[in-house]
Each structure stands twice: as structure tokens, then as C-alpha cells.
Amino acid sequence: MREKSFDMKHLHQxxxxxxxxxIMSGEWPPGHRIPFEHELMAEYGCSRMTVNKVMSMLAxxxxxxxxRRAGSVVAEPSNQQAVLQIQDFALEATRAGTEYRFKILxxxxxxxxxxxxxxxxxxxxxxxxxxxxxxxxxxxxxxxEQRLINLATVPEAGEESFKDDPPGTWLLRRVPWTEAEHIxxxxxxxxAMAKRLQIQxxxxxxxxxxxxxxxxxxxxxxxxxxxxxxxxxxGRFSPSLKGGTAAQxxx
Amino acid sequence: MREKSFDMKHLHQxxxxxxxxxIMSGEWPPGHRIPFEHELMAEYGCSRMTVNKVMSMLAxxxxxxxxRRAGSVVAEPSNQQAVLQIQDFALEATRAGTEYRFKILxxxxxxxxxxxxxxxxxxxxxxxxxxxxxxxxxxxxxxxEQRLINLATVPEAGEESFKDDPPGTWLLRRVPWTEAEHIxxxxxxxxAMAKRLQIQxxxxxxxxxxxxxxxxxxxxxxxxxxxxxxxxxxGRFSPSLKGGTAAQxxx
DNA sequence: TTTGCGATTATGTATAGACATTATCGCAAA
DNA sequence: TTTGCGATAATGTCTATACATAATCGCAAA
Numbered sequence: 118m119r120e121k122s123f124d125m126k127h128l129h130q131x132x133x134x135x136x137x138x139x140i141m142s143g144e145w146p147p148g149h150r151i152p153f154e155h156e157l158m159a160e161y162g163c164s165r166m167t168v169n170k171v172m173s174m175l176a177x178x179x180x181x182x183x184x185r186r187a188g189s190v191v192a193e194p195s196n197q198q199a200v201l202q203i204q205d206f207a208l209e210a211t212r213a214g215t216e217y218r219f220k221i222l223x224x225x226x227x228x229x230x231x232x233x234x235x236x237x238x239x240x241x242x243x244x245x246x247x248x249x250x251x252x253x254x255x256x257x258x259x260x261x262e263q264r265l266i267n268l269a270t271v272p273e274a275g276e277e278s279f280k281d282d283p284p285g286t287w288l289l290r291r292v293p294w295t296e297a298e299h300i301x302x303x304x305x306x307x308x309a310m311a312k313r314l315q316i317q318x319x320x321x322x323x324x325x326x327x328x329x330x331x332x333x334x335x336x337x338x339x340x341x342x343x344x345x346x347x348x349x350x351x352g353r354f355s356p357s358l359k360g361g362t363a364a365q366x367x368x
Numbered sequence: 369m370r371e372k373s374f375d376m377k378h379l380h381q382x383x384x385x386x387x388x389x390x391i392m393s394g395e396w397p398p399g400h401r402i403p404f405e406h407e408l409m410a411e412y413g414c415s416r417m418t419v420n421k422v423m424s425m426l427a428x429x430x431x432x433x434x435x436r437r438a439g440s441v442v443a444e445p446s447n448q449q450a451v452l453q454i455q456d457f458a459l460e461a462t463r464a465g466t467e468y469r470f471k472i473l474x475x476x477x478x479x480x481x482x483x484x485x486x487x488x489x490x491x492x493x494x495x496x497x498x499x500x501x502x503x504x505x506x507x508x509x510x511x512x513e514q515r516l517i518n519l520a521t522v523p524e525a526g527e528e529s530f531k532d533d534p535p536g537t538w539l540l541r542r543v544p545w546t547e548a549e550h551i552x553x554x555x556x557x558x559x560a561m562a563k564r565l566q567i568q569x570x571x572x573x574x575x576x577x578x579x580x581x582x583x584x585x586x587x588x589x590x591x592x593x594x595x596x597x598x599x600x601x602x603g604r605f606s607p608s609l610k611g612g613t614a615a616q617x618x619x
Numbered sequence: 620t621t622t623g624c625g626a627t628t629a630t631g632t633a634t635a636g637a638c639a640t641t642a643t644c645g646c647a648a649a
Numbered sequence: 650t651t652t653g654c655g656a657t658a659a660t661g662t663c664t665a666t667a668c669a670t671a672a673t674c675g676c677a678a679a
Binding site for chain 2: 301304321
């Protein structure tokens with residue numbers, strides 16, 4: 118039954134990546150029913166054990182929810198699971214029923230500067246789309262986002278207006294990531310930041326820096342500043358159920 | 369070959385918990401060789417696939433490192449992997465060769481207050497050991513730790529002097545956790561905190577709150593305040609390799 | 620129409636065996 | 650003594666099968 122396929126990857130890895138990509142890109146939204154094991158088994162021409170191992174792993178990582186007889190569905194993102202699952206504002210707002218707006222404060226295309234080149238591993242001079250976005254819920258500023266998007270990896274971003282979806286949400290739909298790096302810091306708001314976020318100058322803010330790659334190609338860097346009083350990062354773990362859906366809703 | 373064992377747990381789960389407990393308690397330190405699959409297979413009286421599935425999962429979670437022919441060893445904690453792996457100071461200091469001291473600033477045994485009772489799920493009035501510890505490296509204060517230890521779960525903590533190991537390290541050796549919850553916030557240092565950490569009043573600090581349970585029994589709560597300028601949280605992920613060794617060195 | 624129950628179906632767990640891959644060990648040749 | 654290479658041992662992947670468990674569906678009885 119086993120047909121050595123053309124590519125080098127192992128079958129279980131290919132299945133895993135296929136499923137992950139469909140989930141993380143939003144093609145299969147939370148609640149979407151995943152093909153039954155016997156269907157995937159037919160699709161990939163492998164035994165049920167192989168499919169089962171992949172699905173069990175996805176379930177252990179919290180990406181899908183499985184129920185006997187009922188089948189498997191894409192899991193609802195749980196805000197108790199993920200350390201770095203700071204919200205995708207649009208998504209969270211819809212769910213909570215609060216009003217959400219965002220505003221692009223700045224947009225330009227620039228050659229990457231030396232410091233950013235080092236952080237991202239790109240050659241200096243690479244063209245980046247630079248965006249500054251303010252996220253507002255119920256007329257209260259919730260976060261300020263400074264983002265670089267690698268136009269070599271995501272050329273269509275250059276043409277995008279970002280009028281429907283904020284950049285993070287837009288990107289997630291198009292470019293699921295395979296690797297990410299995060300840094301969390303505490304900083305005092307300078308006067309410009311304080312004004313933007315409507316907080317006191319000097320107030321403590323949580324800064325999340327997030328860089329993502331797709332198969333080794335740099336995708337985007339986001340520096341998101343949250344008013345410290347209004348936001349925390351929350352995570353719940355057990356030793357073998359770590360991480361969870363850390364990035365299901367963030368880019 | 370299969371012998372339905374007396375307990376209700378599934379075999380793979382029992383194996384996983386056994387191995388995790390030995391790793392996380394420090395009984396098997398980083399670098400320690402883990403029994404070969406065929407040894408575990410004999411020990412638990414099961415097939416290799418069962419052992420293999422468990423070991424693969426531990427490897428995927430970064431708890432162990434596996435190499436063909438060489439066998440499996442407990443992984444070195446990697447500071448590029450875990451979001452919440454803020455340092456176990458004693459351990460990090462040893463590794464980096466810097467001088468580390470800690471000082472217990474406060475110690476008392478008190479009935480839990482209402483707010484903490486709610487956070488931890490314990491009945492009000494439960495006796496807790498309350499400790500405040502300052503962590504110092506090269507004469508620079510690195511963190512201030514406020515900790516509650518549940519004496520019902522860890523009675524021997526009441527007798528412990530904590531003169532060799534700081535409370536976190538001491539606990540980790542004795543009480544491996546099975547569940548943990550984390551909250552990260554940014555706050556402005558008040559004057560007492562500023563004095564302790566030798567920073568300016570109002571300076572932004574990163575606060576990590578960590579609560580751990582062992583099989584449902586509350587173990588400890590730690591609130592650790594780091595000077596924002598001197599510390600970040602760093603994490604690196606890929607979608608199916610999330611979390612990593614998040615807690616190997618922290619309690 | 621509603622309730623109850625058995626058949627069905629999908630997942631959960633486990634076994635035994637096969638072959639691939641790769642690092643290491645030890646022996647033999649240079 | 651050193652180098653090279655083959656045997657060996659351990660993990661990696663996968664198949665085929667079996668039985669357990671749980672939820673749902675649909676039919677039949679009340």
C-alpha cells in the first residue's frame with residue numbers, strides 16, 4: 118500500500134503541515150470539521166495509525182478537538198492556554214461583541230535599516246513595508262503596533278490597502294508561519310506613546326516583539342505596545358501539554 | 369502480553385508521567401541517559417510502539433533529546449525555547465560563571481487571605497508559608513520574589529531554612545508540578561520596589577505570576593518582579609513544537 | 620410523539636512485525 | 650598508532666490488525 122512519494126518529507130510530517138496550514142491560514146476556521154481518519158487515510162494512501170498519530174498530536178497541542186463518533190473539529194482558541202496569544206483584536210472583538218476599530222497611522226516602503234537587518238537575518242537594503250497601526254476597542258486605545266513586512270516574501274502586501282482587516286489578521290490569512298520568535302519587555306511610555314494610547318507619560322507598558330518566518334524566509338516583524346494596566350499575558354500549562362494554541366490568532 | 373494493570377490510567381500515560389516526574393524533579397538531570405526503548409518496553413511490559421510514542425512526544429516537547437544509536441538523554445534547558453523560562457538564577461549563574469546570592473527578606477506562616485484563596489482555589493484559612501526573596505547577581509538586584517507555599521501540600525517547607533537553595537529551586541527538587549498558570553504584566557515600580565531593585569521609582573517592571581499545582585493540589589504561587597530594563601522573556605516556536613522546556617528550571 | 624435501546628461509526632489504545640537510517644564500536648589493515 | 654570499514658544497536662517510520670469506548674443515529678415500542 119505504501120507508495121514512496123516523490124518528496125523527501127515523511128508522510129506524517131506532510132500530513133501535519135497540511136492540516137496545520139489549513140487551520141492556521143483560516144481556511145478551516147474554528148469549528149470546521151476535519152476529515153475523518155479513514156478519509157485522510159484514503160487521501161494520503163496510508164494506514165490509520167499514521168493519520169491517528171498526527172491527529173493525536175494536533176489534539177495534544179490544542180489545535181483540534183476530537184470526540185469519539187462525532188469526529189474532529191478545529192479548536193476554538195482558548196485564552197487560557199496560550200502565553201503569547203495576545204488577542205487578534207478583530208477576532209476577539211467579534212466574539213465579545215465589543216466595537217473594534219483600527220487606524221493605520223503610517224505607511225511607507227523603505228529599505229531595511231541595519232539594526233532590523235540584523236534582527237531578521239535579511240540583507241541590508243531589502244524592501245520592507247512599514248506600518249503603524251492603532252487598535253481601538255470601545256473608543257479606548259488597546260495597542261499600538263509597528264510592523265515590518267518583507268515584500269520579497271509577501272509582495273502582494275505592497276498593493277494592499279488594509280482597510281478591511283488589520284495587517285496582522287490580513288497576513289495570517291495569507292502566510293501561515295512555520296517559525297516564530299517572541300520577546301516580551303516592560304518599558305515606560307514616552308510622551309508620543311502615551312498620547313497615542315491615552316495613558317500617562319512614564320506608565321509601564323508591555324511590549325511584545327514578534328518575528329515570523331515561513332520555511333526560512335522572513336515574513337514579518339511586529340512590535341506591539343500594550344498599556345500595562347489594561348493587558349496581561351496569560352498561560353496555562355501542564356508539562357506535556359505545553360504551548361497550546363499559542364499562535365492560532367496572531368501574526 | 370498485555371496485562372490489564374490495576375490502575376485505571378492508560379499505560380502510555382503512566383509511562384509519560386513517570387518519565388516527566390523523574391526529569392522535572394531533577395532525579396534525572398540534563399544529560400542523564402534515559403533507558404533504551406527496549407528496556408522501558410521490558411519494564412512496563414508493553415510493545416516498542418507504545419514506548420516510542422511516549423518518547424517521541426517528550427522529544428517533540430523538548431524534554432529529551434534523541435539520537436539514533438546513541439539513545440535518549442534529558443535535554444539541556446534551552447533559553448531560546450521557552451516563553452516562561454525566566455531563569456532559575458542559581459542554575460543560570462553557575463552556568464554563566466557569575467556570582468549569585470539571594471536573601472530572604474521576609475518569612476512568616478499565615479492563613480491565606482481572601483484574594484489569594486480565590487486565585488488558588490484553596491479554602492480561606494489554609495496555612496501558607498510566605499517568603500520574600502531578593503535575587504542578586506554580581507551585586508546587582510535581578511528580581512524580587514514574593515512566594516506563597518501551601519503547607520498542606522509541602523509540609524516540610526515549614527522546617528526548611530532555605531539557606532542553600534532559594535525557594536524556587538528547593539521546591540522544584542521536591543515537588544514536580546503537573547499544572548501551572550502564568551500571568552505576565554507590566555507595572556511601574558513603587559518606591560519600596562524601586563529601593564529593593566535599585567531602580568528609579570516609576571520604572572517599568574515585568575511581573576511574572578506563576579501558580580503551580582500537583583495533581584490538583586495547589587503547591588505554590590510566586591510573584592516575581594524584574595526590572596524591565598534588565599530582563600525580557602524570549603521564546604521561539606514552530607507551530608507543532610510549541611512550548612518546549614517551559615518549566616524545566618522554574619517553580 | 621416521545622422514549623429507549625441496539626447498531627453503527629469514529630476515535631483511543633495497543634500489539635507485533637518490518638524495513639530504513641544513522642551513529643557508534645571494535646576489529647583489521649595500513 | 651592511526652585509519653577505514655563493516656557489524657551492530659538504537660531510533661524513525663510505517664503497516665495491518667485488534668479490541669475498547671463513546672457518541673450518535675435510526676428504528677421500534679410505549
